[in-house]
Amino acid sequence: MATDTDDRVYYVISDLHIGGDEQLEHVEFLDELLEFLERLEETDEDAELIINGDAFGLWEFTTVEGIEKFDVLERTYPELFEQLRATGENVRITLLPGNHDHELAAYDEYVERFAEYNVELTQEKWISREIGEQAIHFEHGHQHDANNRIEDWGNPHATPLGYYYNTLVTSRAGQLSDRGRYNWMKDVQAVTPTERMPIWLLSKYFYREMNPLLRYSIVPFLLLFNISLLLAVLAGLDLAGIWSMPVDRTEAFLGQFGTAGTAAWFFLALIVAVGGLLLLVGIPLYFIRRDLRKTIDRFGVFETELTVDPQQPYEEAAREIFSEQPETTIFCYGHTHRPGIREVDGGLLVNTGTWLKRLHRRDGIIGILPPVFYPSYQLPAVRISAEEGGVAVEYERMTKPSPASEELTRTERFFTVGREPEPDLPDRYVVEPPRQKQVAETTE
Template sequence: MVDDADPVYYVISDLHIGGDEQLGEIDFLDELLAFLERLETTDENAELVINGDLFGLWEFTEIDGLAKFDFLTERYPDLFEQLRATGESIPITLLPGNHDNELAAYEEYVERFADYNVDLVRSRSITRSVGDRTIWFEHGHQQDPNNRFEDFGNPYETPLGYFYNTHVTSRAGRLSGRGRYNWLKDVQAVTPTERVPHWLLSKYFYREMNPLLRYAAIPFLLAFNISVVIAVLAGLDVAGVWTMPVESADAVLARLGLVGEAVHFVLVINAVIAGVILLAAVPVYFVLRDVRKTVDRFGIFETDLTVDPDEPYEDAAREVFAEHPETAIFCYGHTHRPSITEVDGRLLVNTGTWLKRLHRRDVVTGVLPPVFYPSYQLCAVRIAAEPAGIAVEYEEIVKPSPHTEEVTLTERFLTLGREPSPALPDRAVVPVEATPLAPDASGQTSE
């Protein structure tokens, strides 16, 4: 049975507020303030759970310790005052993530946040009751070997992800303003990290390259595919395997006189160049494949920055569901991918991110860098009991896509018909009949 006084949980994560120079710009500040203002006046028995990485403390490289908190309150006074106001109306609970792991390291942070009516819980996870079930909240970085803390809350522990963010992301924040437009700071939105080289090449080609060079290169690169086909057909003709295409083309060009001869000359040159490139590519391909196999045998890349975005969390959810059968929902963030997955009759829920998201799209044709379309998927996950069970739904916070300003006409032309249309997951329910056990009396525990 559902009572009007049953708790309702709103969950957000991965806002990554703060960082060196350009990383300190919050694109979604107005939307965040409006969301907090709405919760301030809600009639629901609501609680806001901020499930890790509210702040980007790793991305501060010139400020240490509690001075980071002072900097944040000075730079974003409206945000902290709104947290104070909202926290007077509903509970606000904050869990540390990996980017703001320092929050778990120092007791002083608890007192600082308490002044703004935010309950900082220095734990890996918390649970909350909903109906006759419980929800398990954790940020999720403990399931990621590159960002896991063996000694949770140790301010001196530095997993692999720490070095990437202090040396790459923070550096990008300091240099971003030097570009033709302010794009380098978006490196923190590139997931998985193995796509960063492709993203950098794309931005260089479409944004930073001298326009004369770019527009001179595009026709040649677009024509490369045609040249490869011509080279293959020419090879088949020379070998006597299939002569019809070349003979037909020669007959047509012969009727065009000098124009035909000029076109024939250009095609021959293109075919020769493409043929040489193809011939060189064959041994290079086999060498690279052999090197890759050798590297894999030695396991050198077993600690790559990229991890499976789903499997570790499904395994973690199964363990929690087995050890705590009353748990209906495993809710996490960290991977920046909003999703709902059914696991053993329960739900695995990812709360996404408030950062910009980048969607890779290959060009329609030609040997050209891919295009990365930006979008926002700002959302809050709402979890509440209802007669049918425990309902999970994404409440979208509307923010227009920035692609009209950030994607050039050239990029749009080359990806015509391939524009992304990201959508948040549909509403899902853990049915009542799936209830195995009742939760503890308190319903609010932490580990």
């Protein structure tokens, strides 16, 4: 039997992280967001837009408090708020708090102020929406992350570990970003997981902040280091009588040049000695490191509150919801910035990703150099709609050119040639109604 939810369409976005101190106030995807909202303003669908947490970076404001942060947002992004007002006249807009904007749940004034722009702010941890014979569970997801869980929901003074990281590190990066050779520190919010922060800083220092003359003078030595390892292996094969051809050919070739050839041979021998020494030290260190890592993993030493599993907590939460609420077949969340779809106990776990820039770690062609963090945009919006046979979940991607040509140095682009990321979004998926699933399971 048809219901009034059969024609309902839900659009879901999350993790916009709009706002923050100084350089963090720049929203690189603002034009695309306005375009998306304008499209919903004109749609004739029975639609609801759900902004599933972390729409705003309230944690990253360190010079104003409470409802004053709304005043700053309103002043800084007048176009956005006017477009929300216009879009909200045509479709329902629901805003959920995340961890970065948990204060939305702490001050009732936020509800009134957002209502002026046709945005319905719910101060609950989660909401549910019906669609056909099914239901969707929406929450931001930070309550399943020990770093960012709000134990006392709605308390304006709640300060989980993630709060200190963002007020002390992220906001400070926004204040200092324009002092660099390139305004790169503002991308600190895109570094996930946060354990990658040290290597990201090292990478940006090497490729962006290091004196170019020093950097380009180091590269040949690093190349020589890699060559020395190769030569050491070839020399070892010659000494063992396994393969002498490379050494014999090189010796014969250099012998044609007299003293100069002898000097070159001596230089190569020195390189081989260095490479051999490094191999002798490096091989046992490699196996010790490998064994140590296995031991640490076995004891779970690093699985502390500083290391977050991006999947297991949400799978467990989805299983619990699906078990307690059989009509609920979709668990939709954000927080981890990783768009994805996974089947969990007959239901669907859907992550809405982020509109922030994404940084993809790529090791260079010379392994000893710092990795390159290759930037891209995905700008995903999840569309959930009822159709014959179930509920369809699909990703719509707002188009934005890759910023790599402007943000990566020639050195970074050279060392990652052929390794550029090609981020993609999950394929369309249809969730069957609970009754169909039960019949299918019984038949099996």
